[in-house]
Amino acid sequence: MFPEPWAAEAFAMTVHLHENGLFSWSEWAEALSIEVHRPGRAEDGSDYFDCWVAALSGLLVAKGIADAGVILALQSAWQRAAEATPHGMPIELGNDPLR
Amino acid sequence: MHDDHDHHHHDHHGHDHHHDNRYSDMQARVRALETVLSEKGLIDPGAIDAIVEAYETKIGPRNGAHVVAKAWTDPDFADWLKRDATAAIASLGYTGRQGEHMRALFNTPETHNLVVCTLCSCYPWSVLGLPPVWYKAPAYRSRAVIDPRGVLAEFGVTLPEEKKIRVWDSTAELRYLVIPxxxxxxxxxxxEELAGLVSRDAMIGSAIAGAAS
Incomplete structure (x- = not known):
């Protein structure tokens, strides 16, 4: 089914946002198609959900819902937060030492 | 949300120090998108969980197999499926979330149908769940159109030469279900017993019903 939990979440977020009318499914298919057809994608389709996440990020930026710089900054913040969180504790964004 | 907290293997001596958590770029990117969308009030975590759970437990090829078995046993339903697959399938409780239309492709002694999405990976999720990895791979997406007979042979399906193969390219608006x-x-x-003979691949057209897939 889903290779990893983040893939399931990305999938569900997309379905949810579409149901709430943020974009049409054709807009989504177009965004996904662009990512899937980028040079260097895996021949076996194993990076399919990477494409999915890239398409969702791109569409949110194109729609003015999210800012590309903000997404990247938050991505780094979550990675720092994960590394700063002791094993066994829930990872929270507030654990980022730079926040 | 999922508990995707990283669980690293403990070392052989069971010492409990230096067990860092790490987020891959993709994990962190998804978290970042969730953060942005939550802050704007655009996602409801409960709804996200419900969607994930539905796709992991309720929505899958058994839905499609139910449609096929009903078409095999109920001629009126088969007729309806031919005329208006979207409505016939919805009558069994399987409705697409993307507002897509469904079309049922009936295999016959003369014609075998095979479904692909050359654009990306459009797929009849409501009746088949999530697509298999090979369906999303560039090799299948390009070769199914150019050499369907060769692709089918690789799936172990050898059809008589006189049997025609029709390849259907899915779109965001129109998805296909093969009725083997x-x-x-x-x-x-x-x-119910008949439904057990219908594999996911048979409903994509890369297998035949009742045969090991």
Missing amino acids: ERPEGTEGLAE
Whole structure:
């Protein structure tokens, strides 16, 4: 089914946002198609959900819902937060030492 | 949300120090998108969980197999499926979330149908769940159109030369469900038993019903 939990979440977020009318499914298919057809994608389709996440990020930026710089900054913040969180504790964004 | 907290293997001596958590770029990117969308009030975590759970437990090829078995046993339903697959399938409780239309492709002794999405990976999720990895791979997406007979042979399906193969390219608006031919010798079987003969691949057209896939 889903290779990893983040893939399931990305999938569900997309379905949810579409149901709430943020974009049409054709807009989504177009965004996904662009990512899937980028040079260097895996021949076996194993990076399919990477494409999915890239398409969702791109569409949110194109729609003015999210800012590309903000997404990247938050991505780094979550990675720092994960590394700063002791094993066994829930990872929270507030654990980022730079926040 | 999922508990995707990283669980690293403990070392052989069971010492409990230096067990860092790490987020891959993709994990962190998804978290970042969730953060942005939550802050704007655009996602409801409960709804996200419900969607994930539905796709992991309720929505899958058994839905499609139910449609096929009903078409095999109920001629009125089969007619409806031919005329208006979207409505016929919805009558069984399987509705697409993307507002897409469904079309049922009936395999016959003369014609075999095979479904692909050359654009990306459009797929009839409501009846088949999530697509298999090979369906999303560039190799299948390009070769299914150019050499369907060769692709089918690789799936272990060898069709008589005189049998025509039609390849259908899915779109965001139109998805296809292959209705395989009912296997011979199944006249006495009930709908539920028949559904057990219908594999996911048979409903994509990369297998035939009642045969090991």
